[in-house]
Amino acid sequence: MGANNSFKQLGKEEEERYPSPPPETELGVMGNVRVFSFMSNVLELYLPKVFEMFVSLIGGAPETDDHKAPEGNSRVDGDGRRDS
Amino acid sequence: MTTEIIFSVKTPLMQNDPNRYHSKKSATRSDSEVIKLYLSTRETAYFSLLYSRYSGKVFSKCISMLKDEGSAQDATQDIFIKIYANLAKFSEKSKFSTWIYSITYNYCIDYLRRKKKEKNLFTGEMDTPPDIIEDVEDSELLEIELSKLKIILEKIPVGDKAILMMKYQEEMSIKEIAEALEKTESAIKMKIKRAKAKALSVYRDLY
Numbered sequence: 001m002g003a004n005n006s007f008k009q010l011g012k013e014e015e016e017r018y019p020s021p022p023p024e025t026e027l028g029v030m031g032n033v034r035v036f037s038f039m040s041n042v043l044e045l046y047l048p049k050v051f052e053m054f055v056s057l058i059g060g061a062p063e064t065d066d067h068k069a070p071e072g073n074s075r076v077d078g079d080g081r082r083d084s
Numbered sequence: 085m086t087t088e089i090i091f092s093v094k095t096p097l098m099q100n101d102p103n104r105y106h107s108k109k110s111a112t113r114s115d116s117e118v119i120k121l122y123l124s125t126r127e128t129a130y131f132s133l134l135y136s137r138y139s140g141k142v143f144s145k146c147i148s149m150l151k152d153e154g155s156a157q158d159a160t161q162d163i164f165i166k167i168y169a170n171l172a173k174f175s176e177k178s179k180f181s182t183w184i185y186s187i188t189y190n191y192c193i194d195y196l197r198r199k200k201k202e203k204n205l206f207t208g209e210m211d212t213p214p215d216i217i218e219d220v221e222d223s224e225l226l227e228i229e230l231s232k233l234k235i236i237l238e239k240i241p242v243g244d245k246a247i248l249m250m251k252y253q254e255e256m257s258i259k260e261i262a263e264a265l266e267k268t269e270s271a272i273k274m275k276i277k278r279a280k281a282k283a284l285s286v287y288r289d290l291y
Contacts, residue, residue, distance in 0.1 A: 005226045006233045007252035014144040021143040021160045029164040033128050
């Protein structure tokens, strides 16, 4: 687009006339951003725990080291003996 | 207080230099570097840096489209929240500035559509059937005197104004405009053709 572009000149003129929005706008934006960020952090931190709690409430047991499934194809019988 | 505790836990870098986004190093970082840093650290200071880079431009475009400072402030706030919510979807197919401006114009068109309760803010097919639309050279439009161009842009439908600004002010490609306005490329080509013809006919009527 050639050197004579009145649209570009218009854009520059408007940017010079309104260089930035008032500080309240930034406060509003950053306030919302912090709230969303906080909520996503809370979800990230606590959602797995809530899920585990839900599992235990419906009768399941969360997977711990003691309850982990044995490696390989072997199974553990009722007396805790490994059946390979 | 709780938020501060969580942020300090999640963002240990913040403790070293809370104002580092104002530092020389951050100021010279490209937009895409800042976005990557923001997405990897979730540090709000990086988003604040993007805000400081683009808020003025977004605000001036909103005033130009909406013609009201109060509405432009609200629009700027909503647009940046939209940008924040969709930042992970920014695919770097286009420049970050182009992506922001497409959100801005799209928002302003939607806002005016809702406010005026009009479905179509562009010059319609009934106004100028395709076979009689005049082919206008870009140079004819670009070389119109600035003061006259301002008046012309106020006289044409706001959708036409937006599409001409996207094309000639932001230099967006047809594909980018089509993606921004969720239209096909051929529909956009036709809208640009109609908008150019409308602008030139207003110019001829007035001058």
